[in-house]
Structure formats: structure tokens, C-alpha cells
Amino acid sequence: MSVKKMDEVPEKKTESKILAKMGKKEQGRCQKESVVLKNGQRTDNGKHVTVRVQRFRKSHVKQKLILFSVLAACLVILAVFSDHLCPYDPYAQDLSSALQAPSLQHPMGTDTYGRDMLSRVISGARASIFSTFILVAVISIFGTIVGLCCGYYGGILDSVMMRISDVCLAFPGLVFAMAIATILGGGIQNAIIALAVVSWPKYSRIARSQTLALKEEPYIHAAILTGDSSAQILVRHVLPNMIGPVLVTAMLDIGTMMMELAGLSFLGLGAQIPMAEWGSMMSGGRSMIQTYPWVVLSPGIAIFISVVIFNLLGDTVRDYLDPKNSRIK
Known part of the structure; x- marks a missing residue:
């Protein structure tokens, strides 16, 4: 097989998979409207991705974005209104109902103190999800500001902050966070601080690399000649053009930070x-995992579902912001 034919095989397979998802009418339209994007020539041989197929792909990404956004919004609503959605008081103890198996009265069973597991899982959504959002917001904002300043101004500031980030990245992230949390003591606030200390360098490096590339663009030089201050240039011209990679990284980090918390x-x-928090609930039931598995599985399933939803949302946001899709109308 020639080199040319080897290059065409993946494209043909990709197009055939997408066409398989379309109905017969859509496939007919694709054949009628096929326009090859190679060398600017028009052909109907079906060996290259058509404009119609690319439009279908972008539409599919939009549909996934809407779906996963709705699912993520449902989790947020669950966390916000958890006090009103719990069937029982998540902290009320009833020793006579301790360690009951899942039933109609208690769909997820009860724990050692007779507390309803479903109510505790719903109540724990507030602490688990909101603490994750706070952590991701802190590290993304702080890291982006550091990266912008280092990339634009350079000099001693750049050298010092990048060496600090090198030190943070030299240790395994979770192990370093455990050491910091041990020094600070227990508590959800200290856990957020510990993870923030070891997680911000990723964002600073992304923002710095984007800023270094953007500050050489002609419109940046034009802004300097018009008398704009450095702060105005960073806010008006640099930040809007580099926020995409930071946003995608933040979306993908939600699931990771939730698991680490x-x-x-x-x-x-x-x-x-x-405290009703998914990680601490699993810790409280780890000694009973073989005899009363629902005490550990209930919060574990909640973590799994939440992480999957936010990871899929992050992947879809990345695909939606892909320049290849943004050029298609």
C-alpha cells in the first residue's frame, strides 16, 4: 500500500463511522453536498471528510455539551437544596435501626448509628461538591494570575515563581498534600489549602506559555503603541485569548480534585x-466493608457518578472549544 493510501485509510474509517450514525436522508445529503478539503479541489469519491460530516460532528458535540451540562447542574442543585431533599435528618441517630440493609424505608440502608445513608449521601453532596469548586476556583485563578505576570513581565519574578513551581512539582502531589494537611491539622479547610499549594503550578505554566506566545502578536504591539497600560493589555487582550486552555483544564480538574479531597x-x-462528606463517610465504614458493604458503597457510588459526569463535561468542553470545530458554521 502506498503512503498516500495509508494516509487515506483513517480518514475513510472516521467518515464511515460518522455516516453510520446518520439516517439515510442525511447520508444522501452528504453525498450530494460532498466537498473535499484537499488541495481546494471538488470531488465526490467519498475518501475525505466532507463539510456535511464536520457539521454533524459539531452538532453532536453540542448535544453532548447540553446533556452533560444538565447532569452537572442537577448535581449542583442537589448540593444547594440538600437540606430540603433529605428524607431524614442526616445527623439524627437511631440505634434501634443501626446497620439495616437497604429497604424501601431506607433505600441505601443505615450506618452504625442508625442514620439514613441516603440522607447523608445527599447532605454530603454540599460539602464534597462545593469544596471541590472552591479548590478549583482558587488554584485556577491564582495560577492564571501568576502565569500572566510571569509570562508578560519576565525577569526576577518569572525566575522565582517558576522555581517555586518546580519545587511543588518535584514531589508526588497527593503525598505532598498529605504532608501539608498533617502539619495544618484535620478539617476540610486545611485539606483545601493543602491541595491548593500543590496544584496551582499547572495553571501557572499553562498561562505563562500562552502569554509568552500572545505578547509577540501584532495587536499587542499596537496596544502598547496606543498607550495602554500593562494591566489593560493583560485584561483586554491577553486574558481573553488564553482563557480557553485554562477553562478546559479547570473543568477536567474538578473530578480529580474531588477524588483527592x-x-x-x-x-x-x-x-x-x-460531618456528612463522602470521603469521611467511607472512612467511617471501611471496617465494615465485608459485613455491611452499603455503608461504604453508598458514598463511593456518589463519588464515582459525580467524577464521571464532570470528567465527561470537561472532555466535551475541550472538544467544543477545539479550533477545528469553531471554524465550522
Whole structure:
């Protein structure tokens, strides 16, 4: 097989997969409107991705974005109104109902103190999700500001901050966070601080690399000649053009940070018992996982579902902001 034919095989397979998802009418339209994007020549041989197929792909990305955004919004609504959605008081103890298996009365069973697991999982959504949002907001904003300043001004500031980020990245992130959380003591606030200390360098490096590339653009030089201050240039011209990669990274980090916060709480370095938080709930039931597995599985399933939804949302946002899709109308 020639080099040319080898290059065409993946494109043909990709197009055939997308066409398989379309109805017969859509496939007919694709054949009628096929326009090859190679060498500016027009052909109907079906060996290259057509404009119609690319439009279908972008439409599919939009549909996924709407779906996962709705699912993520449902999780946020659950966290906001958790006090009103709990069927029982998540902190009310009833020793006579301790360690009951899942039933119609208690769909997720009860824990050691007879507390309804479903109510505690719903109540724990507030601490788990909101603490994750706060953490991601802190590290993304701080890291972006540091990266903007380092990339634009350079000099001593750039050297010092990048060496600090090198030190933070030299250690395994979760191990470093555990050490910091141990020094600070238990508590969800200290867990957020510990993870923030080790997680911001990623954003600073992304923002710095984008700023270094953008500050050489002609419109930046034009803004300097018109008398705009450095702050105005950063806010009006640099930040809007580099926010895409930062936003995608932040969306993908939500699931990761949620698991790391739950991990610290599981180890006793985050949220403390009896606070309804998914990681601490798993920690409280880890000794009963073989005899009363629902005590651990209930918050574990909640973490799994939340992480999957936010990861899929992050992947879809990345695809939606892909320049290849943004050029298609």
C-alpha cells in the first residue's frame, strides 16, 4: 500500500463511522453536498471528510455539551437544596435501626448509628461538591494570575515563581498534600489549602506559555503603541485569548480534585466525623466493608457518578472549544 493510501485509510474509517450514525436522508445529503478539503479541489469519491460530516460532528458535540451540562447542574442543585431533599435528618441517630440493609424505608440502608445513608449521601453532596469548586476556583485563578505576570513581565519574578513551581512539582502531589494537611491539622479547610499549594503550578505554566506566545502578536504591539497600560493589555487582550486552555483544564480538574479531597478525608486529614462528606463517610465504614458493604458503597457510588459526569463535561468542553470545530458554521 502506498503512503498516500495509508494516509487515506483513517480518514475513510472516521467518515464511515460518522455516516453510520446518520439516517439515510442525511447520508444522501452528504453525498450530494460532498466537498473535499484537499488541495481546494471538488470531488465526490467519498475518501475525505466532507463539510456535511464536520457539521454533524459539531452538532453532536453540542448535544453532548447540553446533556452533560444538565447532569452537572442537577448535581449542583442537589448540593444547594440538600437540606430540603433529605428524607431524614442526616445527623439524627437511631440505634434501634443501626446497620439495616437497604429497604424501601431506607433505600441505601443505615450506618452504625442508625442514620439514613441516603440522607447523608445527599447532605454530603454540599460539602464534597462545593469544596471541590472552591479548590478549583482558587488554584485556577491564582495560577492564571501568576502565569500572566510571569509570562508578560519576565525577569526576577518569572525566575522565582517558576522555581517555586518546580519545587511543588518535584514531589508526588497527593503525598505532598498529605504532608501539608498533617502539619495544618484535620478539617476540610486545611485539606483545601493543602491541595491548593500543590496544584496551582499547572495553571501557572499553562498561562505563562500562552502569554509568552500572545505578547509577540501584532495587536499587542499596537496596544502598547496606543498607550495602554500593562494591566489593560493583560485584561483586554491577553486574558481573553488564553482563557480557553485554562477553562478546559479547570473543568477536567474538578473530578480529580474531588477524588483527592475525598482521599484526604478518608485518611482523616480532611472533613472530620460526623460531618456528612463522602470521603469521611467511607472512612467511617471501611471496617465494615465485608459485613455491611452499603455503608461504604453508598458514598463511593456518589463519588464515582459525580467524577464521571464532570470528567465527561470537561472532555466535551475541550472538544467544543477545539479550533477545528469553531471554524465550522
